[in-house]
Amino acid sequence: MTVDEIGKRLEAHVQADELLGLAWLVATGDQVSTGTAGHLDSSRAVPVRADTVFRISSMTKPVTAVAASILIDEGVLDPAEPVDRLLPELADRRVLAHPAAEITDTVAARRPITVDDLLTFRLGWGMDFADFSPKPLDAAWSELGLGWGPPTPAEMPNPDTWLARLGTLPLQYQPGERWLYHVGAPILGFLVARAAGKPLSEFLAERVFGPLGMVDTGFSVPAGKLDRFGPHYADRDGARIVFDPADGQWSTPPAFEGGGDGLVSTLADYHRFARMLRDGGEHDGIRILSGEAVAAMTRNHLTAEQLARGGPNPDGSAGWGYGVGVQLSDLADGPRAGSYGWSGGLGSTWSNDGAVTGILLTNQTWSSAGPLPVFATFESILGEVARAGEAA
Structure with missing residues (x-):
């Protein structure tokens, strides 16, 4: 498939005003x-460039998993060890008697x-993709300002305060019982910081971004690069609104370095x-990373029972590794079994499928119904490229 063919198929979504711009x-x-294709802002004055800096939200999760895996390689962390040594705020957990119970209705954690x-x-905390009904824990989570929804790094407390507040709440499920989305990632980032004895941003700069030459990736955008960083948009009742301006939440270093959704990056950086x-x-x-660490990160760790109760994909076609989704079966018009990667709800996606790597970055948040149609088009393109390479 030629560059022009890929470009035309993706640009059609911009021309249809589904979103303003993409790379x-x-x-x-x-x-x-x-x-x-397209532009950085609604005035359509500044075109998207190959070096445009985007908010990558949950594509941060694989990066945080790599940071933890480096420390596992070095023997600083052990996957089997309790987090209590470094995160005493989370020791001696209580667990809700059932997920919809009042937060005082608890039992002791089994481990x-x-x-x-x-x-x-x-770990027992997170978003349940199989049940989004409101529960008492959700209200308590919001009251404590722990963040539940799109990333807002400038509004979040510092890591010690966040962990102390989190430690006052019970788990939704017993540790090891269920796959629940997101919450493990920011906690993992703070675990890495404490294990390394420095902020997560410093550890990533020294051990990941620096060695890989990821010069535009971080938890904020320096003033000198804001010309390559535009507003981010969301849909509200059918109207496009500004979710975050260029000089907004990512324009200054945050106290809360969110290992689940806080990074910005570029095509070139994330490709590295x-x-x-x-x-x-x-x-x-x-x-x-060692080859063993990469293998552990990119294979499925969820049991069949856990997948049946709710995993990364409603159809059960994907499992979970360390910070990445892992495709378990071939999709007719998309990724193949063994491919891995992850997407961000602010409008980004990445996957490795054999020799094929795909990255799509946009300035439009997904709707409540899920990814914008351009993402299905991109998945289809990647599937065609991968299968063509296999047949060659």
Whole structure:
């Protein structure tokens, strides 16, 4: 498939006013194609460029998992160890008698939360993709300002305050019982920071971003790069509104460095990260992770029972590794079994499917119904590219 063909199919979504702008990358081995469409803002004065900086939200999760995996490689962390040593706020957990119980109706946790529980999102806290009905814990979570919904880094407390508040709440499920989305990632980021003895941003800069040459990735955008960083948009009752202006929540370093959804990045930067994983943990002769760590990160850890109760995909076609979704079966018009990656609700996605890497970054938040149609088009393109390479 040619660059022009990919570009035309994606640009059609911009022309239909589904979103204002996007940047894409499709790589097969060392052959890399990129393109852009649309603009950074609603005035349509500044076009999206290949080096535009985007909010990547939940595409942060794989990066945080890599940070933890580095410390596991070095023996600083052990997947089987309880988090209590470094996160005493989360020791001696209580668990809701049932998920919809009042927060005082609890039983004792059968065991501590482990590092592996954080990595695989089985710690007992998180979003239940199988049941979004409001519950007493949700109200308590909001009252404590713990963040539930799109990322708002500038409005969040510092890590110690956040963990102290979190520690006052019971778990929704017993540790290890269920896959629940998101909450394991910010906790994992703060675990990494405490294990390393420095803020998560410093550890990532020293051990991931610096070695990989990810010069535009971080928890905020420096003033000198704001010209490459536009507003971000959301839909409200059918109207496009500004979710975050260019000089908004990501324009200054936050106290809360969200390991689940806080990063900004570019096509080139995230491709370096994706290529490192594709190449077994090494990039341009620099080893970031062991091959064993990459294998652990990119294989499914969820049991059949856990997948049946609610996993990353409602249809059960995807499991969960360490910070990434793992495709368990081939989709007719999309990823193949064994591919892995993750998406961000602010409008981004990445996957590695064999030799094929795909990245799509946009400035439009997903709707409550899920991804915008352009993401289905991009998945279809990646599937066609992967199958064509396999047939060649």
